[in-house]
Amino acid sequence: MKTWPALLLLAASIAFAPLPASADAVVARVNGVDIKNSDLDFAASEVGPRISNYVPADRRRVLLQYVIENELMAGAGAKESLDKEGNFADRVKYHQRRALRDAFFDKGITGTVTEADAKKVFDERIGNLKPEPEVHARHILVETEAEAKEVAERLNKGEDFATLAKEKSKDKNAEGGDLGFFTRGQMLKPFEDAAFALDVGKISEPVQTQFGWHIIKVEEKRDRPLPSFAEVKEAIMGQLVQQKAQEVVTGLRNSAEIEIVDPALKAPAEGGPAMEAPRQ
Numbered sequence: 001m002k003t004w005p006a007l008l009l010l011a012a013s014i015a016f017a018p019l020p021a022s023a024d025a026v027v028a029r030v031n032g033v034d035i036k037n038s039d040l041d042f043a044a045s046e047v048g049p050r051i052s053n054y055v056p057a058d059r060r061r062v063l064l065q066y067v068i069e070n071e072l073m074a075g076a077g078a079k080e081s082l083d084k085e086g087n088f089a090d091r092v093k094y095h096q097r098r099a100l101r102d103a104f105f106d107k108g109i110t111g112t113v114t115e116a117d118a119k120k121v122f123d124e125r126i127g128n129l130k131p132e133p134e135v136h137a138r139h140i141l142v143e144t145e146a147e148a149k150e151v152a153e154r155l156n157k158g159e160d161f162a163t164l165a166k167e168k169s170k171d172k173n174a175e176g177g178d179l180g181f182f183t184r185g186q187m188l189k190p191f192e193d194a195a196f197a198l199d200v201g202k203i204s205e206p207v208q209t210q211f212g213w214h215i216i217k218v219e220e221k222r223d224r225p226l227p228s229f230a231e232v233k234e235a236i237m238g239q240l241v242q243q244k245a246q247e248v249v250t251g252l253r254n255s256a257e258i259e260i261v262d263p264a265l266k267a268p269a270e271g272g273p274a275m276e277a278p279r280q
Contacts, residue, residue: 030072136221138179138219139215143213161177181220
């Protein structure tokens with residue numbers, strides 16, 4: 001992805017639906033200055049991607065703290081008359097253009113992506129998928145086949161698998177040998193084949209991989225549940241917003257007259273090396 005849409009798409013990577021005007025209540029005050037829900041929505045268009053992993057309620061709290069800090073620093077800047085210094089007027093002009101950009105983005109891009117669009121994508125990509133089988137297993141990993149046979153013999157005599165795993169297994173990251181659930185393709189093939197072939201509660205013969213020799217016990221088998229639409233709706237809508245943003249900006253760029261004056265910037269902007277797209 002070229003640099004020119006990357007910065008724009010970064011701001012689009014999480015969808016925040018603005019609240020209706022009637023819901024624009026005051027949520028806080030800083031030195032007598034009202035902070036409203038709309039201020040949080042404006043902040044979301046600026047920093048939303050950075051907090052995309054938060055649940056909605058926590059996002060609002062983080063955004064509120066961000067806006068409070070903005071107001072505190074803006075108040076401090078006003079006391080120092082920083083709005084009368086240097087290139088402040090140019091800074092204001094830039095942010096006015098940014099505000100217009102945000103308003104266009106909200107109306108022409110985010111506002112065109114609907115829940116119905118997301119549901120259609122969900123039905124096409126996920127709704128028709130079949131649940132994938134997965135296994136919950138434990139293992140005990142040792143160096144040699146002889147050690148593995150000794151472990152298997154002790155288990156067959158009734159020793160507890162988790163206790164023996166703590167004593168004997170080289171894999172100290174798996175508490176009591178517990179590997180949790182996994183699907184095909186997540187483990188080495190000899191291990192995977194043995195685990196999926198076992199019945200629940202059964203213990204395997206020694207299985208060799210590049211890490212050593214394993215004794216495997218299957219605790220449970222099930223079909224991995226598919227995500228619900230509610231669980232993935234925001235992620236899908238975020239992807240659709242990104243796609244729409246790229247389409248719109250490409251169209252605007254193709255119909256615009258753009259002249260890069262600075263020679264040092266000209267080559268990259270016209271097809272040379274571009275910066276890597278920002279990561280979320």
